[in-house]
Amino acid sequence: MGVFLVHQNLGYALLQLQQWRAAAQALTTAIALQDDFPWSFVHLGDARQALQKPRGAIAAYLRAAQLQPTLPGLIPKLAEALLLSVTLSSEETARSSWTGDDASQDWPTDPQLYLQLGTALLASHQSRAAVQLYRQALQVCPTSDLTTPLTSGLAESLERQSQMQQQITAHQQTLHQTPQDPQAHYRLGMALLQNQEWQAAAIAFTQGLAEHPEYPWWFYSNIWDVLVRQGQLERVIPPLQQLLANTPHTLNPALNLGEALSCQGDLAGAIACYRAASQQQTQQRYPSATPSQWEAVTAPDFLIIGAMRSGTTSLFSALCQHPLIQAPLKKELDFWSWKFDRGVPWYLAHFPPRFAGATSRIGEASPSYLGHWSAAARLQAQFPQMKLIVLLRHPVDRTISHYFHWRRLGWEGRSLEAALNQEMIQLGRQTSSEIQRASGYLGQSLYVDLLQPWLTRFPRDQIRLLPSESFYQTPAHTLAQIYEFLGVPAHDLTCYPNLNPGHYADISALLRQQLTNFFQPSMLDLETLLGQSLGWLPDQNFLGGVDRNI
Structure with missing residues (x-):
């Protein structure tokens, strides 16, 4: 494991430095040492894609999908590689970087995998890539018993591609009719992006930023990805700079400019932009204060570190209503x-x-x-005195909420049962350290493994762990505990809104029991580790399975 991690971390570091060939070599070595860590294959695919070797990238992404289909960002990466393979293979003059990229012999021959990925591509509206995937699957698995479903998938993908073009036309007409609506630009750009028309999508987003700089474009990371990809940042930065010079007290244009400069690599410019916006936000909240009374922050006092789909948005919003608790420009910085x-x-x-x-x-x-x-490790090395708040939801409910959240985002095309069963099989093959890195529905609910690095590096008196169910059922009591933990006086709120909720039907009693059985050993280990009851186990005051609107 130690040697594997050396090569894996080296490959990732080289990837960040854009040393693509060296990264691919290091990751190939890591995979030779241990071939069941999905992120190694994802990073190898990224390196091969950057080297204009999409077939090799596809082979790597397919292997990652075999290991863990729910890896975040895997479907868009696979789609991009599929479309690039079509582009390069259709060119009359082969590029030198294309030589030696015929890695189709390394592609899996499991037709069920292609059916699952094709469904996921269609669920995320990437019909052009799905067409290419099904065509390749029929070549790789020509005599499979699933040839008929693969052929049907290809037909559906072709039909969806036609429908997507009709949808793009409709969005273009809507934008022509309502150019004053920034969402019209966004919806057109997203439709083009989903159809993998990168340049046209970048133009739509660029026009939206130019015409509506006050809109919170900074919130949508996919916009900035495509602007970087298509070299459009240089077009959006000057208008934002001019707007801020004329109207400096506007938050969203400042955040938009800060994100653009960050993506461009001008971190000094982004820092100046964020500092100015932070000062303006402070002045608006405390109008009687003067800049001479301000001190630059050298470290935040606390972090809410998780868990996803456990109520962190609601908790942070409630905390920030306290007069002595200040928030950053945006809730999730994702820095560490x-x-x-x-x-x-x-x-x-x-x-x-x-x-x-x-x-x-x-x-x-x-x-x-x-x-x-x-x-x-990063946080402990920089700010070892940081206080940490962890909100943990019953693992069954968090897992289900996570699945339906990804369904709403269009990132998941499998049924709930299929997705969870496949991940259960995968987790059964993983060691604890690999589960810690899991990004799936179940993996992010195995809290013992996720908490271990934090409990190892930070004293327990710097960590406040709370069940989500307690926060939603008795919010005033939970906030009182956190106020004491943070060292601020008590503060009463008039309401406790549930923000960023999910809405979905309850699951079957059988599936709930299966998941409860799956998580029970982990729940027991967690209570032993923490030395406290969380009320999740069947013989306790069970709090899970009640609220499906979180």
Whole structure:
């Protein structure tokens, strides 16, 4: 495991440095040492894709899908590689980087895998990529018993592709009729993006930013990905800079500019932008204060680190209603997980200034931290005194909510039972350290493995762990506990809204019991680890399975 991690981490680091060939070599070595860690294959696919070797990238992504189909971002990566393979193979003059990329012999021959991935591609509206996947599947598995379903999948994909073109036409007409609506630009851009028309999507987003710079475009990471990909950032930055020069007290244009500069690599410019916006936000909340009373934040006081789909948005919103608790420019900064390469000054620029001598507390809430394999170590090395809040939901309910959340986003095309059964099989083959890195529905509910790095690196008196069910059933009591933990006086709220809820039907009693049985050993281990009851086990005051609107 140790040697494997050396090559895996080296490959990932080289990937961040855009040293594609060296990254591919390191990751290939890591896979030779241990071939059941899905992220190794994802990163190898990324390196091959950057090297214009899409067939090799497809082979790597397919292997990752075999190991864990629910990896975040896998379906878009696979779609991109599929379409690039079509583009390159249709060129009259082969590129030098295309030589030696015929990796189709490494593709899995499991037709069920292609059916699942084809369904997922269609669920995320990527019909062009689904067409290519089904065509390749029929070549790889020509004599399978599932040839008929594969052929049907190809026919459906072709029909969906025609429908998508009709949808794009409709969005173009809507934009022509209502150009003042920023959502019209967004919907057109997303339709084009879903159809893998990257350049046209970038143009739609660029026009939306130019015509509606006050809209919160910063919230949509996929927009910035396509603008970077198509080299359009240079077109959106000058208008945003001009707008802020004329109207400096506008938050969303500042956040839009900060994100654009960050994506461009101009971190100094982004930091200046975020600092100015933070100061303006503070001035609006405390109009009687003067800048001479402010102190730059050198470290936040607390983080809510998870878990996803456990009520972190509602909890953070409630905390920020306290007069002595200040929020950053946006709730989820994802710095210690996905944006660590942007540097600590970039991170701190998102926080409001602190009043000199004041007892205010400043924090953020990013559920991505809990399960990220490096977040705890990164945070401990930089801010070892940080206080951590962990909101954990009954693992069965969190798992179900996670699944339906991804269904709403169009990232999941399998049935609930199929998705969970496949992940159960995969988790049965993994070691504890690999489960910790799991990004699936079940893996993110195996809290013992997710908590271990945090409990190892931070003293227990710096961690406050609370069941989500307690927060929703007795919010005032839960907030009182957190106020005491943070060292701020009690504060009464008039209401406790449930934000970012999910809405879905209850699952069958049989499936709930199966999931309860699956999680029971982990729940027992968690209570032993923490030395406290969470009320989740069947013989306790069971709190799970009640609220499906979280």
